[in-house]
Amino acid sequence: MVGLGYAGMPLVRQACRAGLRTAGVDVDPHVVAELTARRSHVSGISAADVAAMADAGFTAGTDPAVVAGADTVVICVPTGLAPDRTPDLDPLRAATTSVGRHLRPGALVVVESTSFPGTTDDVVLPILERHSGLRAGEDFYLAFAPERIDPGNTRYGLVDTPKVVGGHTPLCAKYCATFYSRLVDTVVVARGTREAELAKLLENTYRFVNIALVNEFARYCDAVGIDVWDVLHCAGTKPFGFARFEPGPGVGGHCIPVDPLYLTGRAVEEGFTFSLVEAARTVNDAMPAHVVRRAAALLGDRGPAGASVLLLGVTYKADVPDTRESPAVPIAAGLAELGAHVAYHDPHVPSLRADGVELRRETDLRAAVARADLSILLQNHTGYDPILLATAPRLLLDTRGRISGCRVQYL
Numbered sequence: 001m002v003g004l005g006y007a008g009m010p011l012v013r014q015a016c017r018a019g020l021r022t023a024g025v026d027v028d029p030h031v032v033a034e035l036t037a038r039r040s041h042v043s044g045i046s047a048a049d050v051a052a053m054a055d056a057g058f059t060a061g062t063d064p065a066v067v068a069g070a071d072t073v074v075i076c077v078p079t080g081l082a083p084d085r086t087p088d089l090d091p092l093r094a095a096t097t098s099v100g101r102h103l104r105p106g107a108l109v110v111v112e113s114t115s116f117p118g119t120t121d122d123v124v125l126p127i128l129e130r131h132s133g134l135r136a137g138e139d140f141y142l143a144f145a146p147e148r149i150d151p152g153n154t155r156y157g158l159v160d161t162p163k164v165v166g167g168h169t170p171l172c173a174k175y176c177a178t179f180y181s182r183l184v185d186t187v188v189v190a191r192g193t194r195e196a197e198l199a200k201l202l203e204n205t206y207r208f209v210n211i212a213l214v215n216e217f218a219r220y221c222d223a224v225g226i227d228v229w230d231v232l233h234c235a236g237t238k239p240f241g242f243a244r245f246e247p248g249p250g251v252g253g254h255c256i257p258v259d260p261l262y263l264t265g266r267a268v269e270e271g272f273t274f275s276l277v278e279a280a281r282t283v284n285d286a287m288p289a290h291v292v293r294r295a296a297a298l299l300g301d302r303g304p305a306g307a308s309v310l311l312l313g314v315t316y317k318a319d320v321p322d323t324r325e326s327p328a329v330p331i332a333a334g335l336a337e338l339g340a341h342v343a344y345h346d347p348h349v350p351s352l353r354a355d356g357v358e359l360r361r362e363t364d365l366r367a368a369v370a371r372a373d374l375s376i377l378l379q380n381h382t383g384y385d386p387i388l389l390a391t392a393p394r395l396l397l398d399t400r401g402r403i404s405g406c407r408v409q410y411l
Helices: 008-017 029-036 047-055 064-069 090-102 119-132 170-180 193-224 228-235 259-269 275-285 287-298 328-337 365-371 386-390
Strands: 023-025 059-061 072-075 108-111 141-144 163-167 187-189 308-312 341-345 374-377 395-398 408-410
Touching: 008 047, 023 064, 029 059, 064 090, 072 090, 090 119, 108 119, 108 170, 119 141, 119 193, 141 170, 141 193, 163 170, 163 193, 170 187, 193 228, 193 259, 193 275, 193 287, 259 275, 275 287, 287 328, 287 374, 287 395, 308 328, 308 365, 328 341, 341 365, 365 386, 386 395
Parallel strands: 023 059, 072 108, 108 141, 163 187, 308 341, 308 374, 374 395, 395 408
Antiparallel strands: 141 163
16 A cells, blocks of 8 residues: 555455455655554554554555555555646656555556546556566556545445446456455446546536535525525425535635636546536635624624634534544634634644644533624534534524524524
């Protein structure tokens, strides 16, 4: 396993459980040190899990030479965004280069990192062939099998989520499907790598667009005085033709706000424009500013300047310790720009910065919501007591539609 993060580690755990001899490589020495000490750095993987992996023979290191002894190499490194918000494939290129230098004949190489259609065949394959001197489909086998890990999901995990695989050749697909059939309940074989790559982008773009739709509904309902949460409740009673999505302060995480940019960026290079996706991005990108405006309005005549504002839940998703692309950051920055004193409470996040400034972290929730001029519920962690929030003596802006009370206002 090349890349021992939130997506790589569940696969390592399952491979060890399936009796496969497993090794891992990561460029971060801290990650390797934690795993070597039998400690977990990934939400959803416990220290007991790491210990069980080690007992099964799993080792972690920073030296990619371990690839030379592998029958199957899975690349699962981050594919995020560059500072200019364009796809950043540098970690994938670096990992592929390391794999190519040590790849042995007959090995299967699988890319799990999300990327645009053509990445496996047009980016990964040439690097592997150049550094290994081997030919894909003949001397080694190459496939794409997108990770579908949903952090915090207690209903579906790696094993019972169907695994999509697409091979560079039909034989590559067969080897890949055989590998994953030892780890998951269901394997779905795509026609090729591009179909598998685009399927992953479609999954998350579908969510991105539908979140934008309900976000726009929320803004409209706020403008005309309609309860958007009651609208969603009523629409959601239809047993067919409607899938409920909910509005929020913005989209965050490693997939939803990122994957559509991989789709649209590549499409533009190919002369195609995803007009609907671009419109959805405009709506979603505007939500943090909408929250700031709502907060300013709720603070009344005094306005945000000098007011104390408490952000509740600053992760991108409930009950996970991940703040990547979290809307809490631009919301905090926007409020601070208006002169507010911003603090946050989140049991999962020990520190948070916005515009380079460290935010004050509150640890006593009851005291914090009692002191703040305005509290904003951004993420509804299960640890938050709705009664405590509903009965707090100050205003609460609930962006998740979960709290009822006389001092509660909704998005």
